[in-house]
Amino acid sequence: MATTILNHPLIDHKLTIMRNKDTGTKEFRQNLDEIAMLMAYEVTKGLPTKNIEVVTPICQMTGKELVRPIILVPILRAGLGLVDGFKTIIPTAKVGHIGMARNEATLEPEEYYAKFPSCLDAADVIVVDPMLATGGSASAAIVNIKKRGAKYIKLACLVAAPEGIAVIERDHPDVDLVVAALDEKLNEKGYIVPGLGDAGDRLFGTDE
Numbered sequence: 001m002a003t004t005i006l007n008h009p010l011i012d013h014k015l016t017i018m019r020n021k022d023t024g025t026k027e028f029r030q031n032l033d034e035i036a037m038l039m040a041y042e043v044t045k046g047l048p049t050k051n052i053e054v055v056t057p058i059c060q061m062t063g064k065e066l067v068r069p070i071i072l073v074p075i076l077r078a079g080l081g082l083v084d085g086f087k088t089i090i091p092t093a094k095v096g097h098i099g100m101a102r103n104e105a106t107l108e109p110e111e112y113y114a115k116f117p118s119c120l121d122a123a124d125v126i127v128v129d130p131m132l133a134t135g136g137s138a139s140a141a142i143v144n145i146k147k148r149g150a151k152y153i154k155l156a157c158l159v160a161a162p163e164g165i166a167v168i169e170r171d172h173p174d175v176d177l178v179v180a181a182l183d184e185k186l187n188e189k190g191y192i193v194p195g196l197g198d199a200g201d202r203l204f205g206t207d208e
């Protein structure tokens, strides 16, 4: 299993707009939505397919179809900002939700909500969250999803700190990780530097 850092020019351009502290809610959401579509293409590159016979208007041929259904799992709240873009590219995807709140004092993640489609164990599961900071939220979310039966899991994050990547690689060597941009470090409050601030607050306008 692998970690991929995308460093894609279009994503970097849009992400730079999101990073700007003066970018408002509307533009922040719009750019995240656009980036999600680009990430969906990249994250799904390695999904398994099987041969299927198809008759074109010209002749019969062997085509391909996905082996498993796809389930998107946004980590609430900020992961919700990636769902519409992924669904645009994968309209048949089912969506499960897991709520993880990072205790801002201890930085420990706590699950507060979970609801999944019943085919979790037979699906390709793509967990999405814009921020991979300490890695605690994503790692705990994946542990909880595995406990509910998920076997084929990918994690897609917009911005990651090296610390978060190391945690996912250590805790979940079976999970493919796709990150749009690798930042420098975490600060003393567990925020990614340079990062983009609190993704959930910027997405939902709760930054007071």
Ligand SMILES: O=P(O)(O)OC[C@H]1O[C@H](OP(=O)(O)OP(=O)(O)O)[C@H](O)[C@@H]1O
Pocket (backbone or CB within 6 Å): 075, 076, 077, 078, 079, 100, 101, 102, 103, 107, 109, 129, 130, 131, 132, 133, 134, 135, 136, 137, 138, 164, 190, 198, 199, 200, 201
């Ligand atoms: O890697 P970690 O150190 O765990 O931090 C990353 C988590 O922090 C943010 O969520 P937050 O807890 O702020 O919740 P929110 O999405 O509701 O704002 C972010 O969306 C990740 O889930």
Ligand SMILES: O=c1cc[nH]c(=O)[nH]1
Pocket (backbone or CB within 6 Å): 078, 131, 133, 190, 191, 192, 193, 195, 196, 197, 198, 199, 200
């Ligand atoms: O930089 C960070 C770290 C955790 N969560 C965020 O939203 N941003």
Ligand SMILES: [Mg+2]
Pocket (backbone or CB within 6 Å): 078, 198, 199, 200, 201
């Ligand atoms: Mg937040």
